[in-house]
Amino acid sequence: MPAYRIAIEEDVAESHHARLTEGGDLVPAGDVIALVHGDGAEPASNEFLQRLKDAATMIGQHTDAVRAVVKQNADALRQAAQDLREADDASASVLSSVTAVIDNTAADTTHQDVQASQTFLSAQADAQPAAAESQQPSPTSVSDGGAGRKASGGDAL
Secondary structure: OOOOOOOOOHHHHHHHHHHHHHHHHHOOOHHHHOOOOOOOOOHHHHHHHHHHHHHHHHHHHHHHHHHHHHHHHHHHHHHHHHHHHHHHHHHHHHHHHHHHHHHHHHHHOOHHHHHHHHHHHHHHHHHHHHHHHHHOOOOOEEEOOOOOOEEEOOOOO
16 A cells, blocks of 8 residues: 655745635625615615525624634644644654664674574474473373373373
8 A cells, every 4th residue: 555645834824814814804704795785765775685685694794604614614724734744743753762662683793683683583493392292181191181190101090
């Protein structure tokens, strides 16, 4: 599976955050959008103004909802960029520490250490089959169910 890298420049994220929040601030609030002025003296113009007020109120409410969502997403973008930066810094720190341990171990390890480790691992590998065989019961021994008597070689109890 290929490795994917997610990255964002911090100043780019801040720029987008600023543009999103500033753009939302430029749009008038819902109560301002809902203001409709006109002469409602005549029934036809009054009905038209009422429909216009209703539509403007609905647009104002929708505008407020959109502004809130944009602000929430802009803040989430800023937080995600900060989280990515912190995770990247932490990963770099861990990588630096692990690399230092590996470098120190490699610098302190001699050829004799490598040979001793290989000898030890070979002895461990040879001892494992022998230990496994000694743990298994012998095929010629039979127990009498706990009475303490044992018959070997196929003798009947």
